[in-house]
Amino acid sequence: MRSVISIKGLTKTYAGGFQALKDVDLEINRGEIFGLLGPNGAGKTTLINIVCGIVNPSGGQVRVDGHDIVTEFRETRARIGLVPQELPTETFETVFNTLRFSRGLFGKPPDNQHIEKVLKSLSLWDKRDTMIMNLSGGMKRRVLIAKALSHEPEVLFLDEPTAGVDVELRQDMWNVVELLREEGVTVILTTHYIEEAEQLADRVGVINNGEIIIVEEKSKLMRDMGKKQLMLHLYDELTEVPAELSRYKLDLSDDRRELTYTYDTQGEHTGITDLIQDLRDAGIRFNDLQTSQSSLEEIFVDLVHRDQ
């Protein structure tokens, strides 16, 4: 798949000496939803702001659809829409006018039909003549998305798009992202809600301390790095794990009534059948069992901790 954004050796050191990005290489494929994950201060917003032209890079090169972001900024910026993390809006302007402004700013001729379509897709059409100051936080978030879509971008950056919004609105926004995917828009999503990336992203990148730790297809990442666990609820309390079961590396819970067995989902043999047989031989009975699989959030936390 041809990349729409190509980042090579990107560095950013702020005036105070803080190095926000260290030699970042990243390729974003056309039409994909890319989840950029990282803890606070990892460099996500700096990376986005450099691609969008808000922050000057210290070194390296960024190309959008083959165009350099510095020397061919008109070509690159016209293709990009940005929904920032905060809620900066033209307080005293109406919803419709602020979209018209955004569209013009990005060099597109007026097109009220397109603005109407965008507003309707985000359930904002009824609010088109409302001053932005009179909208709720969630509605302002929608307006920012609508503004970013007003000039029909090929690439959309969503920097924490659902921060502080209610569950219903979050679901609405997920639906909008799915629609954009269908229209072929490339979406780069940063989020603290890993569940969001798990739900939406095709690929995931994790950034920490200004460095990209990993970039992988979400399903592969979860398959490769995810753990699966079998929890056995014991019939009787167990004082300690018998020596003959040591090869299973079982964890005994504090209340001594649950044994946890972690196994490799990729392995040829999970070892579960042997474990159950050995438990019976050791006279350990259980009255319930359940399995669980690592979420993307657990994988993310594990990756970040491993990097520190």
Add this chain to the structure above:
Amino acid sequence: MNFHAIKAIYRFEMARMFRTVVQSIVAPVLSTSLYFVIFGSAIGSRITEIDGVSYGAFIVPGLIMLSVMTESISNSSFAIYFPKFTGTIFEVLSAPVSYGEVLLGYVGAAATKSVIIGSIILATASFFVDIEIAHPIVMATFLVLTCVSFCLFGFILGVWADGWEKLTIVPILVIMPLTFLGGTFYSISMLPPTWQTISLFNPVVYLISGFRWSFYENADVAVGLSLTMTVGFLVACLLAVRYIFKTGYRLRT
């Protein structure tokens, strides 16, 4: 050239003026009318003519300049500072626009507002005193040049300011005294010789003098020198703006 962007910024800023019509237009017209009542009628009636012009008519060019300079700085500094303050500047910085286009949009709109205000004040003044404009083209040239120069200055101020106090402190502590001491209400020739010399270091003297010459053909300094100084100020502001845009000073990190 991104004409759509220039138009969008220009329309957006003009819409702000019409949204705040009381603050943008009525306030300067009211304050100028009060100047006419106080200096033109109450005090002015006791002052003899200056260089063959009645005192009420004499102060008209100075009052127009006073309002135009104040409003130009206020409009353009607010236009760029407010998006910085609210964070909406991100959209302009991430748009496919050159600095020149941004400047045309913001400064063009602010200068348009100032020209409108100057024209309204001139019309208002005509209700109080008889006004003659000896050189209308020169008058319009000085008016436009002053509006554009001070809008550029306001733009620089708005970029430089990192708080509301800084935004207001320069117009109040620098521009206002320079304007009042720049011959708005008197001719420089009425001052003692030492103060006349000191006054010549005040750039506003040249703007008001040249503008007044276009009305009554009376000037404290040669009109050519006034025009040179006005253009010089415009060029200095353009160079400062060029530096800001080249370095991203206080706009891009």
